[in-house]
Structure formats: structure tokens, C-alpha cells
Amino acid sequence: MNVLRMGVALAVLCCWWSAPSEARPITYTGGQVLVAEAQADQWQARYTYSHSFRHSTSVGYVRMEELRNTGQLELGYVRAAWLARRWNQPTSQGNLFVWGGLGYASTDLGSGIGRHVGFQADWETRRVYTAAVSELHDGSGWRHRNDTVSLGVAPFEHDFERTAVWLVGKGMRTTGMIDDKPKAALVLRLFNPSWWLEAGVDSNGKPLAFFMINL
Amino acid sequence: MNKLFQILGVFSLLLLLAAPTGAVAVDEATESVRVEVNGLVCAFCARGIRNTFNREAATADVLVSLENRLVAVEFKPGMSLSDDEITKRLVDSGYNVVSIERTSETVAAIRSSLD
Numbered sequence: 001m002n003v004l005r006m007g008v009a010l011a012v013l014c015c016w017w018s019a020p021s022e023a024r025p026i027t028y029t030g031g032q033v034l035v036a037e038a039q040a041d042q043w044q045a046r047y048t049y050s051h052s053f054r055h056s057t058s059v060g061y062v063r064m065e066e067l068r069n070t071g072q073l074e075l076g077y078v079r080a081a082w083l084a085r086r087w088n089q090p091t092s093q094g095n096l097f098v099w100g101g102l103g104y105a106s107t108d109l110g111s112g113i114g115r116h117v118g119f120q121a122d123w124e125t126r127r128v129y130t131a132a133v134s135e136l137h138d139g140s141g142w143r144h145r146n147d148t149v150s151l152g153v154a155p156f157e158h159d160f161e162r163t164a165v166w167l168v169g170k171g172m173r174t175t176g177m178i179d180d181k182p183k184a185a186l187v188l189r190l191f192n193p194s195w196w197l198e199a200g201v202d203s204n205g206k207p208l209a210f211f212m213i214n215l
Numbered sequence: 216m217n218k219l220f221q222i223l224g225v226f227s228l229l230l231l232l233a234a235p236t237g238a239v240a241v242d243e244a245t246e247s248v249r250v251e252v253n254g255l256v257c258a259f260c261a262r263g264i265r266n267t268f269n270r271e272a273a274t275a276d277v278l279v280s281l282e283n284r285l286v287a288v289e290f291k292p293g294m295s296l297s298d299d300e301i302t303k304r305l306v307d308s309g310y311n312v313v314s315i316e317r318t319s320e321t322v323a324a325i326r327s328s329l330d
Contacts, residue, residue, distance in 0.1 A: 028263020028308050053263065053309030088254030088311040090284060126256050126281060160258050160265075160279040193262035214262055 023196060023212050025081035025097050025120065026056040032215040040206035041066040041177060042146075054083045058101070062116075062137060066178045070107035070142045075114040077103025087123075094123040105139045114139040126157040129166060144176040152189065163192045172202070179204075245321050247289040248301060251313040255281050263308045271296065271304075276322035280329055284313075289322040 027033055031050040037043065046060035057080055064073045079101025087094035097120040105114030118135035129152035136145045149171045158164035166189035173182040185208055187200025198210040255261055261279050264286055268277045273294035278287040286305065290296070296304075302312045318325075 024260065027260065028266065030266070031263055052307065083309075086254070086309060088309075090253050090313075091256070093254040093256050093260075124256055157282065158258060159281045160261055162258070164258055191257075191259045193258050193265070196259055212259075214259070 023210070024095065024122070025058070025099050026050050026053060026083050027214070028053050033212050034215060035210075035212045037208075037210045039172075039208045040202060040204065042174070048081075053086075056081045058099075060101075060103075060116075064137075064144060064174070064177075067107075067142070067144065068176055068178050068180070070109050073105060073107050073137065073142065073144065075103050075105040075116065075137055075139075077101045077114060077116045079116055092123065092125045094121075096121050105137075105142075107139070107142055109141055112140045124152075127154045128152070129154075129168065142176065144174060146172070146174050148172045158192075160193065163190055165190055168198070168200075170200075244292050245289065245319050246295055247287055247318050247320055247322055247325065248296075248298075249316045249318055249325065250286045250288070250301060250305065251284055251315075252286050252305060253284070253311040253313055255279070255284050255286075255310065257281075260309075264305065264310065267304050267308050278322045278326050278329075283329055285325075285329075287322050287325045 023035060025048065027048070027050045029050060029052045033048050035044070035046040035048070042062065042064040044060065044062050046058050048056050048058040050056040057078070060077050060079065062073070062075045067073055079099050081097055081099035083095060084098055085096040098118070100117040103114045103116060105112060115138045116135070118133065120131060120133045122131035124130070129150065131150045133148045134145060136143065150168050152166045152168035154164060154166045156165070168187050168189050170185040170187065171182055172185060174180060183202045183204060185200055185202040187198045187208065189198045191197065194214050196212040199207070201207055258281065261281065264279050265277050268274045268288050273290045273296055274288055275291045276289040278285070288296070288301070298315045301315055305312050
């Protein structure tokens with residue numbers, strides 16, 4: 001019942017809250033992943049090493065364009081992520097992750113220390129996926145927040161060795177952009193134990209893509 | 216001399232009769248565990264389970280089935296992991312163990328029975 005309540009709470013959240021992807025920031029002990037993500041006005045790349053299923057360390061890069069005050073932003077960072085809570089149920093799993101780190105940022109106004117924090121709450125079965133992700137990039141004279149909520153449906157239940165197919169609807173918003181109105185997006189998500197691929201289009205007709213590989 | 220041949224004949228017969236018993240003994244030596252696990256919903260995430268058990272010297276084969284909420288591990292002859300060790304590895308992989316059942320089935324047989 002707790003899982004049901006959590007799922008309903010996340011679904012409700014989807015209705016009012018709106019752009020990072022919601023691939024998990026921690027995998028498993030010794031797991032290494034490479035992530036690359038592209039959206040209309042921003043790009044991310046990240047390498048993550050998971051010390052355990054609860055902790056990981058990442059080295060990442062974010063580039064954002066079309067920013068209202070700073071033109072563009074480049075942030076290279078090192079961050080640590082922590083699985084604050086996991087709910088394992090017979091047919092579902094829920095997670096709450098938080099992360100934070102420091103790096104070096106460069107904007108049209110100058111360079112300096114950049115900060116990077118975020119959280120992710122997700123809940124999934126083999127047919128339904130919900131997630132809420134928020135990331136804050138912050139530095140001297142600038143601050144941008146990426147918020148994403150997702151609701152995904154799988155047309156069939158995948159198994160371990162099979163490639164999973166999901167159709168995921170997203171609500172996204174990045175504050176501080178010239179156009180910072182919420183956007184919707186629809187993506188096709190495919191994954192198996194080795195790789196994860198998403199591709200789709202947002203409500204402005206711009207493509208977005210995400211790729212993650214288990215090393 | 217005839218008595219010697221008779222003894223050898225009886226001994227050979229006993230060896231022949233023993234041969235099938237020996238084959239069964241090989242099957243009986245197979246030890247596997249079927250573990251019911253909570254939280255198995257994502258193939259990308261469950262890869263850690265397979266990696267964890269494949270790193271074990273005692274592991275001969277591993278099966279992860281999301282459909283059946285099952286992790287099956289077959290051990291090499293004469294080797295095994297205790298229930299506590301299995302539970303620890305699955306908990307450290309981020310999952311909860313519901314039950315552990317010892318079986319003489321191979322993982323290949325378990326896999327076939329699930330197909």
C-alpha cells in the first residue's frame with residue numbers, strides 16, 4: 001500500500017511540477033557508466049563510478065545556451081550521489097537519490113566556482129515508470145534549475161536479457177533560459193543490461209536524446 | 216584360474232552396474248539456489264546482481280529473471296555460498312531477499328523450466 005501511495009504521489013507531482021534525464025545516478029557496486037545527453041539548448045556528459053548501490057562519484061560536464069543573463073554556461077564538476085532511500089516491493093521499486101558537487105564554470109560574464117546539486121525520486125514497475133528530477137547549477141551571478149517529471153508506459157514487460165521498450169512523456173523546465181516556459185516531450189526509451197537509449201522530440205519540435213552505457 | 220575369471224567377471228559386472236549410479240551422483244553434486252528477490256524490475260539496474268555472483272569463485276552460472284522475481288545461482292562442484300553470504304550479496308546489490316531454496320537443478324534446467 002505504501003508503494004501505491006508513493007506512486008500516486010509521484011503521479012500527482014507530475015500534474016503540477018515540471019531537464020535532466022532520470023537515469024539513476026548510482027548503479028551497483030563497482031558499476032561504471034558513461035552518460036551523454038542532448039536537448040535543445042543544453043548538453044551533458046558524465047562518467048559515474050558506483051562505490052556501492054548507495055554511493056557514487058561522477059565527473060561531469062554541462063553546457064547550456066540561450067541563457068537570459070549569461071549567454072552560455074559551461075560547467076565541469078565532480079559530484080557525489082547518495083541513495084537516501086529505496087523501497088523494494090515484489091513488483092516495484094522506488095528510490096530517492098540526492099547529489100551535490102563542485103566544479104569550474106565559465107559564462108559570458110566570466111569564470112569561477114560552480115555548484116551543482118540535485119535529487120531524483122522515482123518509482124517503477126515493469127509496465128509503469130514515474131520520476132521527478134531536479135538539478136540546480138549555481139555560481140557567481142547565475143543560477144539555473146532543471147526540473148523534469150516523467151511518466152512512462154511499457155507496452156510489454158521486459159525480462160533481464162531482453163531489450164525493454166518504453167514510451168515516456170516528460171514535462172521539463174529550465175529556469176534562467178531566454179525561453180524558460182515549461183515544455184513537454186515524448187521519448188522512446190530502450191534499454192537492456194548493457195545500454196540505455198532515449199530519443200524523442202519536445203513540444204517546440206526540437207529533438208532530445210540520451211545515451212548511457214554500462215562499462 | 217576359473218575362479219579368478221569368475222571373480223573378475225563379477226567385479227566387472229558390479230562396475231557396470233555402478234556406472235549409472237555414478238552418473239546420478241554427478242547430478243546430485245550439482246548445487247544451486249533459487250532466490251526470490253523483491254525490487255527486480257529493471258534489467259539495466261539488475262546487471263549488478265549478475266556481475267556480483269559472476270565475480271564469486273564458487274559460481275558456475277547465474278540466472279536473473281525479472282518475470283519470476285528470481286535469481287538462481289549454480290555453484291561449482293564442491294563449492295557453495297551460505298544463505299547469509301547470498302543474502303549479503305543481494306542486499307549489497309540493492310535488493311531484498313524473500314526466500315532462498317537449495318536445489319539440485321542446474322541453472323540451465325531452471326532457465327528451461329521458465330521458458
